[in-house]
Structures are given as C-alpha cells and as structure tokens.
Amino acid sequence: MSSSLRRGALAAAAIAFSIASLAACGAGSDAQTLQVKPDNAAVKVGDIQVQNALIITQPDPQASGPAVISATLFNNGATAQTVDSITLPNVNQTAQIKPAKGNGKLVVPAHGSVVIGGQGNASAVLPSGREAVQDGSVRKITFTFSKTGDVSLRGFVVPAESYFTKWGPSTVPTTVPSASATPTKGASGSPRPSNSASAPASATPTGSASASASAG
Incomplete structure (x- = not known):
C-alpha cells in the first residue's frame, strides 16, 4: 500500500x-x-x-x-x-x-x-x-x-x-536488561572498603558510593 x-x-x-x-x-x-x-x-x-x-x-x-x-x-x-x-x-x-x-x-x-x-x-x-x-x-x-x-x-x-x-500499546523498552545489570556490579563492589568507608555508604545513597570509588 x-x-x-x-x-x-x-x-x-x-x-x-x-x-x-x-x-x-x-x-x-x-x-x-x-x-x-x-x-x-x-x-x-x-x-x-x-x-x-x-x-x-x-x-x-x-x-x-x-x-x-x-x-x-x-x-x-x-x-x-x-x-x-x-x-x-x-x-x-x-x-x-x-x-x-x-x-x-x-x-x-x-x-x-x-x-x-x-x-x-x-x-x-x-x-x-x-x-x-x-x-x-x-x-x-x-x-x-x-x-x-x-x-x-x-x-x-x-x-x-x-x-x-x-488506545494502543506502549513502546516496548529494549535497554532495561543492560541498565539493571550495571548497578548490580557497582553495588557488589562498593561494600568492599574498610568499615570506616562502609558506614557513610550505608547512610548516603549511590552518590557517596560513586565518590569513594573515584577517590580510590
């Protein structure tokens, strides 16, 4: 057509x-x-x-x-x-x-x-x-x-x-799997520093975790 x-x-x-x-x-x-x-x-x-x-x-x-x-x-x-x-x-x-x-x-x-x-x-x-x-x-x-x-x-x-x-369907997202995999790696790596570093990380969201990683 x-x-x-x-x-x-x-x-x-x-x-x-x-x-x-x-x-x-x-x-x-x-x-x-x-x-x-x-x-x-x-x-x-x-x-x-x-x-x-x-x-x-x-x-x-x-x-x-x-x-x-x-x-x-x-x-x-x-x-x-x-x-x-x-x-x-x-x-x-x-x-x-x-x-x-x-x-x-x-x-x-x-x-x-x-x-x-x-x-x-x-x-x-x-x-x-x-x-x-x-x-x-x-x-x-x-x-x-x-x-x-x-x-x-x-x-x-x-x-x-x-x-x-x-009335129609919503667009099916194609990047959800890759986006969910990235934070998992970051989260598993952030608890590894010493106890003094882990305390602020638990009190502050992802921003403090990324800062400590860049400082290292």
Whole structure:
C-alpha cells in the first residue's frame, strides 16, 4: 500500500472511530443515533454487536512487540455472555484477554456494553502483533462469544499515533536488561572498603558510593 493510501486509510479510521465512539457513549446500540452505519468495522450477529474494531500496533514501525485490539461490544440480549476468544485467523494470532477489573473471562452484561482498549478498560493483547500485521492493511478479526458463537469482521491496522495513542500499546523498552545489570556490579563492589568507608555508604545513597570509588 502506498504512503498516500495508507494515510488516507488511517485518517478515515480515525474519523469513523471518534464519531462512533461518541455515539456509543450517549446511547445504546439500537438507538437512533447508531442507525447510520459508521465507515469502519462494525457487525451484528444475533444479540451481539461489535463496533469500532481496530488493530493498533506499536507507534514505532521498527519496534517489535505486542499490538492490541480495540472494539466496543454490545449485548442486546437478556443473558450475559462471555468473550471466549479474539483471534486473527488469517495470521494465526490469538489475543490475551483481560477484563477491566479482576481475573477470569471478559463478560458482556445483558443489555450492556464493554469497551476493549484504552486506560481503565478491558484489554486484548496480540503478543506478536507487530510481526503479524502491517499498518494500513485490513485484517479479519473473530470474536467468539459463549452463546452467539463466532462474530467476524474486518478491521483496519493502525499505529498508536495521534488519536490512537491512548488506545494502543506502549513502546516496548529494549535497554532495561543492560541498565539493571550495571548497578548490580557497582553495588557488589562498593561494600568492599574498610568499615570506616562502609558506614557513610550505608547512610548516603549511590552518590557517596560513586565518590569513594573515584577517590580510590
């Protein structure tokens, strides 16, 4: 996909996502404001409706690591349903699902809704998402519910930039292991001086330890 087409796809996804999200906040899935189908991933099967389905990748295109799925799930039925799995069948990716609070399965309450993605909401993480999908493409997403079964639709793949920053994964740090190893060596070497030197070191943080090392 060319860069111009990619930018157009991301812009269209952002506009549709923001409009549909505002509508979902103010009304149920069957309200009049939602009768206009948004120009993004949305589908209804039985009592279940899925809207605003997106795959959001790392903001840095060179970074490896997880991606996340963002969506709003509506249950118009009288019985609560659990989300048993969320998969990208064409690339053999299965999301790790966590509810907003506690453990166990993600539950969509009867006549209620659940938001996946964003701070304080449920999450669906694809461990190898960056390696499996490409920004600007469209992928099949399958949500499996306890009663309704499989609900599939196609969602845009977008990076966690601009509007999508608060919905996407954070950049995976790559220097944490080397940084944690360096203080360990310094800490193991600092207690070796005589007792008179070790007393100030225990009372003062790392600054005194580094000073004594430079003096030696």
